Amino acid sequence: MPSAKKENKKYNSIRLLVQFLAFLVILVNPFLNYYWHFNFVQGWYQSLGVGKLWFVSPLEGLESVLVSKTIYLPLLVGMLIPVLVALFLGRVFCAWICPINFLCELEDRLLRLLRVKRQRDLFLLPKRLLWFSLIGDITLAMILGAPLFVFLSPPGLVGREIMMAVYFHTLAVEGLVVVAVLLLNLFTRRFFCRYFCPLGGLLAFLGLKRKLRVVRAKEACNACGLCQRTCPLGLSPQRGESEGPYCWNCGACVDSCRFGALNYRWVSDPAGQTDILPRGE
Amino acid sequence: MSRRSVSEGGQTRRNFIKFLAAAFLLFRPGAAQARPLLSSPVKVNRLRPPGAVPEELFPAKCIRCGRCAEICPYRSIKILDVRYGVFAGTPLINVEEIPCYLCMKCVEVCPTGTLRPISQEETRMGLAVINRRRCVTWLGLALCRTCYNVCPFKEKAIHLDQLRPVVDERFCTGCGLCTHGCPVNPKAINIEPIYAFRKKRK
Structure with missing residues (x-):
């Protein structure tokens, strides 16, 4: 792989750029x-x-529909594009757009810049917790009769806090949730995203049969474990977890692999497609 | 739970529990204020923007995207914070501060239908009620007719009966311009929420 070294940071840089632009918008x-x-x-x-085009976060829309038990067509239309993106590309919103992940990545980079020796992720919980937080959030919202995630969602809160600061020259108290999420990221990378984000749970659920996956080429992989150490979600692509439900397609492992064994693939049939030969090079 | 080695496990767990406790404190809405967390912030002169669904449905339907507040050119719409419990993030207009000028921009951008797209005339944010024991005109102390002058539906929503202002509930939109304009302190004309509560009003 002569050119593998050169392209090493490809997806990481693109992702940071996309995240930055997405953050710039809000x-x-x-x-x-x-x-x-x-x-x-x-x-x-x-x-x-954006003009006449509306996007609505799928979980917020779903909560609104479920709790109020009413259907409003523009809401469903607004949810359509995010849902389609999640169906085909998986949790890419989390990895590529979500301001929380952007701030977490900035935090990671800052730590690296300050040369803070970072331990491995301190608190690990079962990954399945993600589904429970999704179910729990929806159940709790329906019991309370008011959606919870809509005003306590860290991704939304970042935007709300910026807006509050500009409009009312004040910050809302619930912004502390964002601070807590960023603090937890110091101990376990993306602790909130991994286990507790109901939106991430919903997007992961929608992306169960996603087409875009990070696929490992068995022949090229020599199980060095670099990808596992890089993955912000603590997944192990070398064991095929990047094709599983929890991967958010950020591409950090693709960049980390020195042997070109990991790559994005458009998988039309999710099962049994891992054996395809590494393309190119 | 932790898959770390046993020697560090205790410390880790303790830290983790501390964080959980902190997270709980943060997530407990309105811990500092003794404000009722499940009762609506809508009351006299504190109203929802135009086209709002009934208040029982409002917190369920609104996704707190804040776009109504962002588009409001008069900055009438304020966003509540977490001290209002489950109503955190919902829009509210304090008509004494800045009333609603019925530009109807917010109803166009609401993505959830919480603010339904309606016209100016159909708006019923509340109903203006004149306190005749405070209104200087009704008391016979002066000939003020500010509320009549500022009313966007003059002669319909407010007309003068022997030079005294009278509200017609068929046309009053509850925009609050009259309350905002009323020079009497405390206000002699106030907007009573009409969609607010099925049960008792507080």
Whole structure:
């Protein structure tokens, strides 16, 4: 693999750029809206309006529909694109757009810059917890009669806090949730994302049969374990976990692999496609 | 739970429990304030934006995306914070501060139908009620007719009866312009929420 070394940081850099641009949208938007009444782009990742095109976060929409037991067509239409993305590409929102993951990655990079020796992930819980937090969130919302994730969701809170700061020159108390999530990230990378994010749970559920997967080429892999150490979710791509339900397709493992054994693949048939030969090189 | 070695397990677990406790404190809404967490913030002069669904449905349907507040050109719509319990993140208009000018932009951007797309005339945020024992005109102290002057549906929602303002509930949108304009302190014309509660009003 002569060129493998050179392309090493490809996906990591692209991802950081995408995350930065996505963060820029929610960072700049309130200013545009507030000071110049420029309303073309609006909202944040709970509901984003670009002109007449609306995006609604699937979990928030689902909670709204389930709890109020009413159907509103524009809401469903707004959920359509995120749901389709999740169906085909999996949890890419989490890895590539979510402001929480962006802040966590910045935190990771800052630590690396400060040369803080980082232990391995301290607290590990069963990965299945993700499903339970999704079910628990929806159940709790239906019992309470008010959706919870809509005002305590860290991804949404980042946007809300920026908007609060711009509009009302104050920060809401619930922003501490974001601080807590970022603090937990110091101990276990993406602790909240891994186990507790109901939105991540829903997107992972939608992405169970996703087409885009990080696939390992058995012949090229020599089980060095680098990918396992890189994975922010603590998955082990060399054991095929990148093709499993919890992977969010961030591509960090693809970059980490020195042997080109891991790569994105468009898998039309999820089962038994792991044996395809490594393409190119 | 932890898959770490036994020697470090105790410390790890303790830290973890500490974090859980901290997280619980954070997630407990309104711990500092003794504000009722399940009772609506809608009351006199504190109203939902135009087109709002009934208040029982409001916190269920609203996804707290804040777009109504973002688009409001008059900054009338404020976003509640977590001290309001399950109503955190929902929009509210304090008409004494900034009333609703019925530009109807918020109802166009609401992605959930919590604010239904309606016209100005159909808006019923509340109902203006004149306190005749406070209104200087009704008391016969002065000839003020500010509420009449500022009403966007003059002659319909508020008309003058022998120079005294009278509200017509058939046309009043509850926008709060009259309350905002009322020079009397405390206000002699207030907006009573009409969709607010099935049970008792507090």
